[in-house]
Amino acid sequence: MGKITLKDIAQETGYSISKISRAISGSGAINNDDKQKILATARKMGYKTTTVELAEENNSAKIGVLIPRFDAMLTADFIQRLNDRLLEMGFIVDYYTVEGSTMEEPDLLRYVLDHNYKAVIYKPRQVKRDVQAVINTSKTPIFSYGQVYGNCININYDNSKMMYEMTNIAINKGAHSILYVGTFKDDIEVGYKRFDGFMKAVTEHNVTYHYLESACDIDASYEMAKKMDFSNYDAVITANDKLALGVFRYLSENNIIAGKDIILSGVENYDETRTVSPSLTTVKLDNDAVVDKIVDKLDKNDFNAENQIVPYTILRRDSL
Template sequence: MSSTISDIAKLAGVAKSTVSRFLNGGSVGEATRKKIEKAIKETGYTPNPFAQSLKAKKTNIIGTIVPRLDSYAASQTLIGIDEQLKEMNYQMLISNTSQSLEREIESIYSFANQKLAGIILLATEITDKHIQAFEAVNIPVLLIGQEHKEFHSLIHDDYHAGYEMGQYVLEKGYRNIAYLGVTEKDIAVGVKRKQGFKQAISEGPECQVHYYETEFNIPAAQASAYKIIKESKPSIFVCATDNIALGVLKATYSEGLTIPKDLAITGFGGYEVTEIIHPSLTTAKFFYKEAGQTAAKHMVDLVNERPIEKLTISKYEIIERESVDTNSKHIL
């Protein structure tokens, strides 16, 4: 069984990031260097031959790290990245982390060890370990979906989408509202969308809003919706993602309620399925494929040391469909 960076780190008594920095040609202290070299000799560790052969060369491969592949947003973003990179004679290498932050960090170091030209991270959360890894690998990094002042980022306009959705709900006359969001560890979806919505509510007429949290998947949202319907009997659910809205939709039908007569629902995302289902879903549509294309262009600029803005904000659009009663100004 071949040895790994983890084996070297454990034997040398140092962090994996330190070993990775050493293998990647980064600076480490003399004592640390000797420990790592000794551990490499004892374990018989052999660096990735692909990375070794590219030691002094610039590749045309961009590493893209994605938290999950079974996501409409992720898949459309990846399509955009891939198509644009091909046009620019670059290739994409994907690492799926299955929503594991530990695997996400490992992927950053792995891509750097393979001497990839740059890394695009479809981020759900930026931790201190992410920042440490970005600084250690010393290659261009671009975040999609989350913003960080130290790194180039492309985000969706979550705050203003939430704000406009709040205005829309109030305009349609809804006053007993359930907002079903996600963990605030996710700044974009869990915080900014909710902040924008709250701001719009605070500027509007008096109403009752209950805020709840669930997970991103449909079954969890469905289970949450059952409890909320019984607890607060809202006239509308504002859901932080389209998947959550689909979970609420299932719960609503199970309770024998009619949409939008008995209960209205809105989402965020603009997934294709939301147009096909009946009733079709009112949602804030984000343009994921176009965002992926823009991210690919920006990454190639970074690789070639051309200046780009630190922060790019992608557009959105409120799509009005059947899940909201547009004639119900009287609703309370």
């Protein structure tokens, strides 16, 4: 038999993988009889890399994960897929969140890195110089998902190409005057690169455009929309679904039909985009591909800093 995993032990004992993980890591609530049964079975099967005794003195089987918050839809989906795969590989996983922490993000990242994990998986909100300074001095491999930092294994989407393609779809549909609603440009991925792709498309086709920035929030986008005269535009291209949904709310309240009276699109494939009527065109980001790349590199102990591009799919719906 090859390397024994938590999944193998779960199948042997009949317990869940999460329960196996709690027993072997020595953390979390678990009945002592169940814990001892799991540990005995693990030793019998030859599972030696992450027993409680070894885990206390060797963090090579432990992964740290730092995310903004758990309840963001895209983050929650990513974490669920990631967690299952890491547990199957036999890793013990510790989670940290920026929101709710008493520490500032760079201090929290430094705190996580000081735990000497095999690797840290980091999903930052945006690229910041103070965070970059911490990353530059890290000896722990860091996987950065969603943003691009130096000295990391960066896993991301081609945000410029994505928005270039989305904008071209709107132009080919007949849009001549387009409003782009973006996030702040000091965020070099969602803010800057998506805007860069939009600009490339409208410049090539000599299309009239107007640019607005909004906080990445449905309510903020809705309040911004109240101040706009949408009769001036054929299309509204937004940097993400939160912005699109804020605009959609205002349009609906004013009997402006997305897809008929005006084109509207977002990015990230929130559940609401397919349940509102008319449904919203958006972009599905492939979280499985992100997890596959992380797992593959962990398995191979390949921690060379580099940029990895993962696929996306434009979901064209009623609003475009």
